[in-house]
Amino acid sequence: MPEGPEIRRAADAIGDVLVGEVVDTVRFGLPRLRKYARQLRGQKVVDVETRGKAMLTHFDHGYSIYSHNQLYGVWQVVEGKKLPNTTRSMRLLLQTADHSAILYSASDISVWPTEELSEHPFLQKLGPDIMDRRLTWRAVAARLEDARFAGKSLSVLYLDQVFLAGNGNYLRSEILFDAGLDPKRTAADLTRGERGRLARSTLDISRRSYDTGGITLAPQLSNSLQRQGLTREWRRFYVFGRADYPCYRCGSEIRREEVGSRRLYTCPGCQPRDAG
Template sequence: MPEGPEIRRAADQIADVLVGQTIDTVRFGLPRLRHQARKLKGHSVIDVETRGKALLTHFDHGLSIYSHNQLYGVWRTVKGHKLPKTNRSLRLLLQTSTHSAILYSASDISVWPTEELAQHPFLQKIGPDIMDTSLEWRDIERRLMEPRFASKALSTLFLDQAFLAGNGNYLRSEILFDARLHPALKPAQLSRGERGRLARSTLAIARRSYDTAGITLAPSLSNSLKRQGQSRSWRRFYVFGRDEYPCYACGTLIQREEVGSRRLYLCRNCQPQRD
């Protein structure tokens, strides 16, 4: 499933071709939504927003399209009206006079009055968007100590969309490694300095992934590995997907664990467990 940085990059691409433009063609692939097309055709898109892993396309007359990629959804933007060849199912097509934005394979799509979006069952439960540029590390530090979050293991908390929306599996492993914290620890067990370090790592890793289209390594390390001939897939992450390969910091072999049926990676030397 795409995580916050990927959804934000998709939103940016969609905004580049739709914002400020009149939508000439609207097509929904799901039969239950087809009657909504006439409500949107001929109106302009004024903003494309993300809230965690949800994407909101806002129109000038007070309606918005809510979409969530779920596991298999993917957005594509193309110049012109010729659609890409694909075996995926078209779920939403928005076309201007010059471009097309297409959502494939997702099924969690709905049309809402913009002013009522706060009542959406998903949106009303999630926390701050991890990609929100106004989010500061102190905001995250404070949330770590809220009673509903303070006693949760970090491995669980960093997938909880009520804590931070847009966090996901690869970000969880990378953030906890960058903060040098074992996944079993709870916020209540951390010192103030450790909470601050974790909060800073959360923003740094997520924003770096956004800036680099998915690379969480420090630029100096990623560039060094590139000069050594490493492929992009092997210079993306510190620990995620690197089980049984040496840690870039200490050489200890990275370990994989299953936590709640989701894979998690860590370095047991850099992220020691506590009694």
């Protein structure tokens, strides 16, 4: 499933071609939504916003399209009106005079009066968006002390969209590794220094992933591995997807485990179980 950085990058690509433009073609692939096409056609897009893994396309007449990529959804932006040749199911098409933005395969799509979005059952539960540049590490650290979250293990907390929206499976493994913390510890177990370190890692790793198109490694390390001939797949992550391979920092063998039916990767050398 795409995580916060990927959704924000998609929103930016869509915003580059839609914001400020009149949408002259609106097509919904889901029959229940087709009644809204006429209502949106001919309106100007004023913003493309993300809230965690959800995207909101706002129109100037006070309506918005909510979409969530779910597991298999993907956005594509193309120049002109000729659509790509694909076997994917088109769920939403927005076209201006010059570009097309197409959402494939997702089904969690709805149209809302913009002023009523606060009542959306998913959006109203979300915590702060990790891709919001106004979010500070101190605000993240404060949430780690919040009674709603302090008793949860970090492995559970870092998939909780109420805690922070936009976190997902690869970010969880990478953030906890960067902070040097055992995922079995709870937020309440952390020292003040550890909370600060985790909060900084949360923003550093997620924003680095956005800036690099999905690479969480420090640029110097990633570039060094590239010069050694490693493909992007093997110079992308510190631990995620690298079970049984040596840690880039300490050489320990990366471990994989299942937590809540989701895979989690850790380094026993950098994230010792007896810490705290």
